Amino acid sequence: xxxxNFGIIGCGRIAxxxxxxxxxxxxxxxxxxxxxxxxxxxxYKNKYxxxxxxxxxxxxxEHPGLDVVNICTPSGLHAEMGIAAAKAGKHVIVEKPMALSxxxxxxxxxxxxxxxxxxxxxxQNRFNPPVQxxxxxxxxxxxxxxxxxxxxxRWFRPQDYYxxxxxxxxxxxxxxxxxxxxxxxxxxxxxxxxxxxxxxxxTATNLRKIEAEDVGVAVLKFKNGSLGVIEASTTIYPxxxxxxxxxxxxxxxxxxxxxxxxxxxxxxxxxxxxEHGDMEQHQQEVSNVYGFGHNALxxxxxxxxxxxxxPFINGKEGRKALEIILAVYRSVRTGNKVRFLDKSM
Ligand SMILES: NC(=O)c1ccc[n+]([C@@H]2O[C@H](COP(=O)([O-])OP(=O)(O)OC[C@H]3O[C@@H](n4cnc5c(N)ncnc54)[C@H](O)[C@@H]3O)[C@@H](O)[C@H]2O)c1
Numbered sequence: 001x002x003x004x005n006f007g008i009i010g011c012g013r014i015a016x017x018x019x020x021x022x023x024x025x026x027x028x029x030x031x032x033x034x035x036x037x038x039x040x041x042x043x044y045k046n047k048y049x050x051x052x053x054x055x056x057x058x059x060x061x062e063h064p065g066l067d068v069v070n071i072c073t074p075s076g077l078h079a080e081m082g083i084a085a086a087k088a089g090k091h092v093i094v095e096k097p098m099a100l101s102x103x104x105x106x107x108x109x110x111x112x113x114x115x116x117x118x119x120x121x122x123x124q125n126r127f128n129p130p131v132q133x134x135x136x137x138x139x140x141x142x143x144x145x146x147x148x149x150x151x152x153x154r155w156f157r158p159q160d161y162y163x164x165x166x167x168x169x170x171x172x173x174x175x176x177x178x179x180x181x182x183x184x185x186x187x188x189x190x191x192x193x194x195x196x197x198x199x200x201x202x203t204a205t206n207l208r209k210i211e212a213e214d215v216g217v218a219v220l221k222f223k224n225g226s227l228g229v230i231e232a233s234t235t236i237y238p239x240x241x242x243x244x245x246x247x248x249x250x251x252x253x254x255x256x257x258x259x260x261x262x263x264x265x266x267x268x269x270x271x272x273x274x275e276h277g278d279m280e281q282h283q284q285e286v287s288n289v290y291g292f293g294h295n296a297l298x299x300x301x302x303x304x305x306x307x308x309x310x311p312f313i314n315g316k317e318g319r320k321a322l323e324i325i326l327a328v329y330r331s332v333r334t335g336n337k338v339r340f341l342d343k344s345m
Contacts, residue, residue, distance in 0.1 A: 007030075022070075030049065097175070119315040125260060144249050146222075151231070154231070
């Protein structure tokens, strides 16, 4: 398998998960890094042993031998950077959300398809062992008829978090706790429950001084007839409390919790197939809400590029949670339930 050369754009809070995942993988090499703040790019270059640093990402795209670009910049820049990378013939790993509008998401997907490059979206929690185990249980039909589900993020982001990087919490570059934080759990909710029929939401900006919401709730109806609830907040005092996914069916109940869906809280099925010790194997201790999924995502992507396969979380998969959140925002603006077209999702 060929070793791939990576370049990171945006050397901020999340980029280290990419740099470390690249460093850990023997089939990956961090070739170059880019940040408009030069000291950040230099720090990453030195810390992770990259060959070069840039302050203009267009110049980085011309670096000889670059294969893959990891986009870790403010969300409102993802689509244009991904499209430029695709046009330069580079494969793209983009942080969530892949874009802030469906048009931008589609333009990015199309640019990657037209230029024959791979696109993966960082919903790294899909790789969490408890989440993978839950997905297998669903695929095996162990729940029987699904009745309802909920996705809850009760996290703490102080005003400082927003003030450190002025793009955070703005409509143009970010969105609120639904678009930034809860998108991971909304992605898992729809991955488990399937396409959405309709959404109704409320949001509020109750504690933080930001444009977008710091609390959001929504109710959903899925196309399979089951119901869903989303609760999201970055206002929980005094620290991150939980990211929990609850799935309920005729013959099964699963609650995944911990601070970032890394623990099995409840696992009950009528078929009782689990062996002794099976639950413990799927628990995961994490030191922060990012977990370990970036390593698995990198591994998947390298296999995909080398063997011309489809990424586990490709552009079309990455778009689904975005579509739900934009529908919640539309519901809040109009005061109405938003129905999904049959062809959407
Ligand atoms: N997958 C996850 O769990 C996870 C976690 C945190 C953040 N994220 C996502 O990662 C992205 C970045 O978030 P963050 O918290 O690391 O942000 P950040 O503000 O800490 O870092 C962003 C970096 O991008 C740089 N930048 C801005 N414009 C640029 C440009 N034109 N060219 C090059 N560099 C530029 C900034 O200088 C900054 O260093 C966001 O989209 C966010 O939603 C994902």
